Amino acid sequence: MLRLRKTGTVDMGRSSGKGKGADGGRPREGGESLAGGHGDWARAWEVSRRKAVAVIDCRQEIPCNPCETACSKGAIRVGEDICALPVSDPEACDGCGRCVAVCPGMAVFLLDRRAGGGMAAVTVPYEMGEEPRAGEEARAVDGEGKELGKGKILKVTAAGGTAATKLVTLEVPEEWALKVRGVRLREIFIEEAEEVEGYRGAGDCIVCRCEEIVRSEVEETAGHGFRSLAALRRASRVGLGYCQGRFCLEPLRRELAEKSGRTVEELGFGSPRPPLRPVRLSRLGGGDVRDT
């Protein structure tokens, strides 16, 4: 089913007197604006002045509903269509945090602005080995893993999800409270993504699933001296299939960086063409919308 989300009308800038101004209601990738296509965010923001509430930042229509089943208050609804985005009712939410703990995509956090003073308490899941402790400092990171700043850990609880998940409550300024998606206990330096390591160890595995290109083919094509990612993609067809490079572009980029002696930053990213997933022409024409 095609679901059109109601767009919130309250902007963070206007409601709190802080942050950025109105952005015309356009969805933003960072998802930090209340006008960013999350109808329930504006309400959650208001309600969070009175109690801790769950805020859902789920943007991918994947078949998944643990948040709904975990909620004992019926405050989260996915509904019959398991691919639908969850909708939360901040009034009904009691801030227990079970949804935060069970969401496999780390797409739910708790927001609590009761303390006031321009600060907010944000609760996010934590599953790394190190033990977070209340009173210590931690680094808040956004949905892309970029560091937002430091905040004090107010509370660490066992969550109520799986044993490996802890809920960490961090005190952060209201300005970026809605951007926080995770915490890090110390600075880390990522040399190479784990999945790239995995791919290197897998021999002549498939790199591009859509176009059926294996690793040796990519290496051979990359060895011809292409200097841009776009040229390599056109020559090899890697990343030009159905999925538009969701699975293969990163390994490809690293491969070419190695072969061409340039950095991945210099190579830039591909230019995936819209639509980002196969869409029937009738859908674009306003016709049958049964299949998503």
Add this chain to the structure above:
Amino acid sequence: MVAGEEVTIFVDGRRVTARAGEPVAAALYAAGIRTTRFSRRRGEARGPFCMVGRCTECVMTVDGVENVRTCTTPVRDGMRVETPGGRRHGPSGA
């Protein structure tokens, strides 16, 4: 439709019992069907890979519509699911 209710779908003409509301790919998996399509270049058997509607490995022909991602398409009673290009490895599809 009641979620979880038993329904019947037809996979390449074969009757398969499924639960209403579950993704087609899940119903196929439960029925022991692992192959959803054969790759175009090498003719290799392919099955659901990402299970969240991203990789398109699980696309099949559903009720006559081609390239439907079965992992994000809920089962409906009487649904007809076909392997694109037809089954090549016998009716079990394993």
